[in-house]
Amino acid sequence: MHVWAIANQKGGVGKTTSVVNLSALLGEQGKRVLMVDMDPQGSLTSYFRMNPDAIEQSVYDLFMYKGRVPDNLTAQLIVDDVMPNVALLPANTALATLERNISQQGGMGLVLSRALAQLWDDFDYVLIDTPPLLGVLLINAIAAAQVLILPVQTEFMALKGLERMIHTLQMVTASRKKQLTYLIVPTMYDRRTQAGQRSLRTLRQTYDDRLWKSAIPIDTRLRDASREGMSITQLDPTSRGCEAYTSLLKTLQHDLP
Structure with a gap:
């Protein structure tokens, strides 16, 4: 099973x-x-x-057992077939209370890793959407991941957020005593603007060895797909957004160490 976490400590950069x-x-x-x-x-x-706000069973349930995950609990929380061959382990807003309720408990950084271990033979890939804040949820995602995907919007303030994310990654990998492969993915790129071009140029100068060689463009069809609750390949497989994500997936599957 391949486990990829999509993370950045800034919101609105294209993680979901x-x-x-x-x-x-x-x-x-x-x-x-x-x-x-x-x-x-x-x-x-x-x-x-x-x-x-209303969902009853969610990833929150995994954190209710002082770091343990009861047998078969993870499978019971999954919603099947939200897309063809794709299932979802959903969230509810109660997750926001975890930092306050469990921050002093030991062993809480590996809850998601233990949960996914129960599903090792059930899925080929796990993709984790993460919060834009450093805390127990983000730490769980990084600890469980084999590859970290770092979407970064091609604008100045998003680049500052990337610096914080890289620093967090360095701290976590130091504690794990294990290097984590990561790929920086420029998103929302508008080649028509000087700001977009400058930001992409800065990324290439600063992170060249960790940077995906292309970019996810601004594409209204991606927004249309979100509004319809569909993927871009379901809505418009000929769109620029779909072509970009297809290229990114090829890199993730074949070109990473």
Whole structure:
């Protein structure tokens, strides 16, 4: 099982969009895919027309057992077939209380890793959507991941957020005593603007060895797909957004160490 976390300590950079569309493309390949919503805002859960304020069973339940995960609990929380070959472990807004309730408990950084271990033979890929804040949920996602995907909007303030995310990654990998492969993915790129061009140039100068060589463009069809609760490959497989995510998936599957 391959586990990818999509993370950035800044919101609005395309994390949820990336999880949905990479998962859909993997599903089209016939892979069994699980998406995990670790964000208390529940953007990924909401994408598929579920209400994070009302949903009863969610990833929150995994954290109720002092770091243990009862046998078969994880499978009971999964919503099947939100897209072809793609399932979802949803979030509810109660996740926002975890920092206050469990921050002093030991062993809480590995809850998601233990949960996914129960599903090792059930899925080919797991993609984790993460909150834009450093805390127990983001730490769980990084600890569970084999590859970290860092979407970064091609504008100045998003680049500052990327610096914080890289620093967090360095701290976590130092504590794990294990290097984590990561790929920086420029998103919302508008080649018509000087700001977009400058930001992409800065990324290439600063992070060249960790940077995806292309970019996810601004594409209104991605927004249309979100509004319809669909992936871009379901809505418009000929769109620029779909082409970009197809290229990104190829890099993730074949070009990373």
